[in-house]
Amino acid sequence: NAGVTQTPKFRILKIGQSMTLQCTQDMNHNYMYWYRQDPGMGLKLIYYSVGAGITDKGEVPNGYNVSRSTTEDFPLRLELAAPSQTSVYFCASSYGQGTGEQFFGPGTRLTVL
Amino acid sequence: DAKTTQPPSMDCAEGRAANLPCNHSTISGNEYVYWYRQIHSQGPQYIIHGLKNNETNEMASLIITEDRKSSTLILPHATLRDTAVYYCIVRYTGTASKLTFGTGTRLQVTL
Numbered sequence: 001n002a003g004v005t006q007t008p009k010f011r012i013l014k015i016g017q018s019m020t021l022q023c024t025q026d027m028n029h030n031y032m033y034w035y036r037q038d039p040g041m042g043l044k045l046i047y048y049s050v051g052a053g054i055t056d057k058g059e060v061p062n063g064y065n066v067s068r069s070t071t072e073d074f075p076l077r078l079e080l081a082a083p084s085q086t087s088v089y090f091c092a093s094s095y096g097q098g099t100g101e102q103f104f105g106p107g108t109r110l111t112v113l
Numbered sequence: 114d115a116k117t118t119q120p121p122s123m124d125c126a127e128g129r130a131a132n133l134p135c136n137h138s139t140i141s142g143n144e145y146v147y148w149y150r151q152i153h154s155q156g157p158q159y160i161i162h163g164l165k166n167n168e169t170n171e172m173a174s175l176i177i178t179e180d181r182k183s184s185t186l187i188l189p190h191a192t193l194r195d196t197a198v199y200y201c202i203v204r205y206t207g208t209a210s211k212l213t214f215g216t217g218t219r220l221q222v223t224l
Binding site for chain 2: 004033035040041042043044045048058059088090092100101102103104105106107109
């Protein structure tokens with residue numbers, strides 16, 4: 001199993017550009033999550049999904065959108081990139097609601113200039 | 114979810130036990146204690162979790178005090194590869210598995 005994979009690994013955007021961060025998991029997990037981590041800080045939850053077709057906001061959802069059309073994929077969309085969105089983005093998945101054991105991807109380092 | 118307090122940094126000699134403390138004085142009866150670590154810039158890695166009883170797995174041991182207001186993660190024989198930021202997280206099982214990360218403890222293992 002590859003686990004949780006994320007693409008791209010690095011990206012530089014100009015202010016106002018848009019992009020989609022890809023996340024795929026092959027563990028048949030129902031729950032998926034997007035976090036961002038600013039330098040020297042802990043992770044903050046952006047959005048999460050409890051299954052295909054169901055998504056909900058986390059702690060810092062502004063400026064982002066998500067969709068969940070399949071169990072495997074959970075893309076994160078940035079519509080109008082801003083310097084404040086410069087961060088490392090981590091995708092994670094877990095089997096169900098009862099477990100706090102999440103499996104994380106390697107992250108996408110995004111810089112907005 | 115209850116708030117946690119951890120020291121910002123700790124040092125440990127290689128081969129020694131690393132004992133990482135965490136205070137969670139406002140924890141409620143149905144909240145679990147989870148530990149994750151993040152090595153360099155990688156994604157966080159699950160280590161262990163517990164409710165009341167002490168727990169042990171191949172990576173570490175978790176000691177929870179009887180009043181559940183604090184816990185200690187023990188790495189029995191720390192190696193250089195254990196150098197990482199360690200996060201103590203308290204989580205209510207009724208939520209959608211959401212985790213709230215603080216700033217953690219940066220453990221430096223030295224020769």
